[in-house]
Amino acid sequence: MRRVVxxxxxxxxxxALSSAQASASAPTPAGGQVWNQNQRxxxxxxxxxxxxxWMRAAINAAASDSNESRSAKAALLSHASxxxxxxxxxxxxxxxxxxxxxxxxAPTSFTMRxxxxxxxxxxxxxxWCQAYETPPAGCYDAEMIALHEFGHVQTLDHPxxxxxxxxxxxxxxxxxxxKPKAGWNQHTFGRCDVxxxxxxYTPLSSSTRISTCLDLNTDLSLSSSMASGGxxxxxxxxxxxxxxxxxxxxxxPLSSRTINLQRRAIGSATWQSFGQLTxxxxxxxxxxxxxxxxxYDYRVIFNSPANEGLxxxxxxxVRVSVSNGSDCGYGQTKMYIC
Amino acid sequence: MLRARWRTSIRPPLIPPVVVMGTAVLxxxxxxxxxxxxxxxxxxxxxxxxxxxxxxxxxxxxSGSSPAITQRLDAAGTYTGLSVTxxxxxxxxxxxxxxxxxxxxxxxLIYTTSVSGNSEVHLVDLTLGxxxxxxxxxxxxxxxxxxxxxxxxxxxxxxxxxxxxxxVARYALDGGAVDQELPPVPGDVRFGVTFGTQLGWSxxxxxxxxxxxxxxxxxTRLLELATATVTTFxxxxxxxxxxxxxxxxxxxxxxxxxxxxxxxxxxxxxxSSRISDEAWSxxxxxxxxxxxxxxxxxxxxx
Numbered sequence: 001m002r003r004v005v006x007x008x009x010x011x012x013x014x015x016a017l018s019s020a021q022a023s024a025s026a027p028t029p030a031g032g033q034v035w036n037q038n039q040r041x042x043x044x045x046x047x048x049x050x051x052x053x054w055m056r057a058a059i060n061a062a063a064s065d066s067n068e069s070r071s072a073k074a075a076l077l078s079h080a081s082x083x084x085x086x087x088x089x090x091x092x093x094x095x096x097x098x099x100x101x102x103x104x105x106a107p108t109s110f111t112m113r114x115x116x117x118x119x120x121x122x123x124x125x126x127x128w129c130q131a132y133e134t135p136p137a138g139c140y141d142a143e144m145i146a147l148h149e150f151g152h153v154q155t156l157d158h159p160x161x162x163x164x165x166x167x168x169x170x171x172x173x174x175x176x177x178x179k180p181k182a183g184w185n186q187h188t189f190g191r192c193d194v195x196x197x198x199x200x201y202t203p204l205s206s207s208t209r210i211s212t213c214l215d216l217n218t219d220l221s222l223s224s225s226m227a228s229g230g231x232x233x234x235x236x237x238x239x240x241x242x243x244x245x246x247x248x249x250x251x252x253p254l255s256s257r258t259i260n261l262q263r264r265a266i267g268s269a270t271w272q273s274f275g276q277l278t279x280x281x282x283x284x285x286x287x288x289x290x291x292x293x294x295x296y297d298y299r300v301i302f303n304s305p306a307n308e309g310l311x312x313x314x315x316x317x318v319r320v321s322v323s324n325g326s327d328c329g330y331g332q333t334k335m336y337i338c
Numbered sequence: 339m340l341r342a343r344w345r346t347s348i349r350p351p352l353i354p355p356v357v358v359m360g361t362a363v364l365x366x367x368x369x370x371x372x373x374x375x376x377x378x379x380x381x382x383x384x385x386x387x388x389x390x391x392x393x394x395x396x397x398x399x400x401s402g403s404s405p406a407i408t409q410r411l412d413a414a415g416t417y418t419g420l421s422v423t424x425x426x427x428x429x430x431x432x433x434x435x436x437x438x439x440x441x442x443x444x445x446x447l448i449y450t451t452s453v454s455g456n457s458e459v460h461l462v463d464l465t466l467g468x469x470x471x472x473x474x475x476x477x478x479x480x481x482x483x484x485x486x487x488x489x490x491x492x493x494x495x496x497x498x499x500x501x502x503x504x505x506v507a508r509y510a511l512d513g514g515a516v517d518q519e520l521p522p523v524p525g526d527v528r529f530g531v532t533f534g535t536q537l538g539w540s541x542x543x544x545x546x547x548x549x550x551x552x553x554x555x556x557x558t559r560l561l562e563l564a565t566a567t568v569t570t571f572x573x574x575x576x577x578x579x580x581x582x583x584x585x586x587x588x589x590x591x592x593x594x595x596x597x598x599x600x601x602x603x604x605x606x607x608x609x610s611s612r613i614s615d616e617a618w619s620x621x622x623x624x625x626x627x628x629x630x631x632x633x634x635x636x637x638x639x640x
Contacts, residue, residue, distance in 0.1 A: 031597075031615070031616060032597055032616055033632070048408070049409075051415065052411070052414065052415025053415075054415070055415060089411075089415070090409060091409055091417060092407070092409070094578065094596075095534065095536075095551070095577075095578045095594070096481075096533070096534025096535065096536045096551065097532075097533035097534030097551035097552070097553065097556070098533075098534075098553075098594040098595075099533075099553070100594060101594050101595050102594070102595035102596075103595055103596045103618070104595065104596070104597065105618075115417075116409065116411060116415060116416070116417040117414070117415055117416045117417060118416040118417040118418070118435060119417045119435075120417075120435055120436050121533045121534060122480060122496055122501065122503065122531070122532040122533055122534055122535055122550075123501055123531040123532060123533065124501055125435075131414065131415065131416070149594075149595070152594070152595050157593070158554070158592065158593070158594075173554075174553070174554030174555060174592060175530060175552065175553045175554040176553070
């Protein structure tokens with residue numbers, strides 16, 4: 001039904017929607033071989049280049065930031081003394097200029113280098129905020145930079161800043177900001193980082209919120225069945241549409257969302273709220289059981305949530321007739337309660 | 339892409355090549371001379387490599403020796419400098435935080451030091467173990483590279499104490515002129531402040547590459563020695579330099595890690611093309627680029 005409405009809205013509406021989408025941030029670019037879903041990837045401190053305690057704490061915190069904010073089945077990162085991957089605190093990098101440098105060899109291992117505090121660059125000496133009790137202006141937040149590098153580990157690349165409308169949409173900027181500029185100490189993946197991780201790894205579960213950096217159409221269906229005692233069971237199913245451009249997200253079930261139920265009297269054009277369906281399982285199914293006393297048409301509605309990148313959808317109509325065995329006469333579903 | 343001719347003679351050389359870490363006899367004989375070129379670093383006695391042509395001789399020799407370089411940190415984890423261990427020397431060179439150690443060219447190793455704006459450029463012969471002060475640039479020396487014939491050293495510096503880019507100067511090792519070969523890199527908001535500058539030679543040794551990188555991306559100036567023509571390549575998206583052939587500038591895309599795309603830019607037209615979407619390593623060998631990719635090693639003729 002939503003599609004019909006959209007078609008009737010005409011080209012002006014379509015143009016308006018296109019314009020709105022063009023001004024929004026795009027999912028952070030990514031490339032290369034991915035890790036296995038939820039793969040546990042551990043790292044050790046590189047022998048001879050072990051970070052000082054304050055840097056280790058910042059790196060471990062960044063790993064936790066990645067784990068907690070990924071909202072996708074991206075790699076789980078943690079420190080382990082015998083890990084294949086390593087992180088070094090060293091000025092010995094393949095470039096003269098980067099303050100962090102990551103080599104990813106998914107799904108096997110990675111290496112990461114962070115330059116040491118005080119390392120001389122052309123413009124001056126590198127300062128990490130965590131090296132100070134009172135971080136000075138112009139310092140780099142080591143936790144944020146390490147999270148940026150972990151973003152590379154998870155296969156994220158740098159976005160084109162022209163594609164980013166809000167700085168905090170991503171931690172993968174080419175030029176991270178220093179204290180006290182906005183975003184200098186961002187400790188979670190931005191929504192467009194999450195979007196790409198969901199595209200590449202799929203969301204953590206069917207209950208995981210879909211990043212608002214995405215704009216996915218949904219498909220809501222409704223069916224009915226009879227239960228014992230004259231009750232009717234309405235079952236809805238919510239999923240991302242089959243034809244979305246992101247193959248990993250196509251047909252993905254969506255659980256724990258709000259599904260509103262409406263009904264109208266037979267022949268009436270006015271829909272009335274009839275409560276909500278309850279999330280049944282991780283397969284995107286929702287249900288409501290009730291005992292009807294009269295005949296109604298039913299439909300379920302998923303409204304586009306403000307905190308998710310999902311478009312709303314409305315199911316087709318299901319008719320439940322309360323009669324003594326005569327045909328409903330409606331082309332959908334017929335129910336008899338005698 | 340921008341082409342220009344730019345070269346200016348600054349002044350006579352500050353110093354001739356001077357033995358810094360020679361034998362005890364030589365140190366005694368040269369004591370007066372050393373007063374104006376006093377080394378910043380104490381060092382043990384070693385053979386003399388300050389004589390004319392020493393750099394060229396070291397470059398022509400390749401014993402396979404390479405220095406072991408380790409960083410030094412204080413207890414709080416602050417970088418304090420480099421220790422350079424050379425097999426032919428009894429003691430390691432302990433360089434200050436503001437220092438640079440180049441890649442060996444044959445047996446010739448260049449390093450720079452700078453303390454409070456007093457900069458030195460040194461030549462080490464990895465076989466003989468000797469160490470000679472070969473230039474004292476003004477400002478803060480950031481890096482240096484020997485000319486392919488070993489007759490000069492090119493030094494990139496920043497001003498002291500402001501650390502503004504000071505361009506690249508050529509110091510003749512025979513006591514000849516000092517020439518400013520490249521002006522300071524101009525300001526450009528696309529790149530921001532310069533984090534690092536890298537000097538290198540084209541595979542045919544005819545062109546000096548000077549790559550200046552902001553935190554996100556880079557620009558490269560190519561100086562053709564024969565004509566003193568400087569060509570600037572500053573299109574968006576340029577990353578670490580891989581190398582330069584007679585006709586192409588090869589760089590990674592603007593990645594701070596690997597794998598990373600590799601770009602090849604025609605030096606005449608300035609047109610770039612992506613020759614690999616995802617490389618783990620890349621090197622210019624002659625007129626070819628050797629790429630290591632998921633598919634294996636690929637050679638691309640330039």
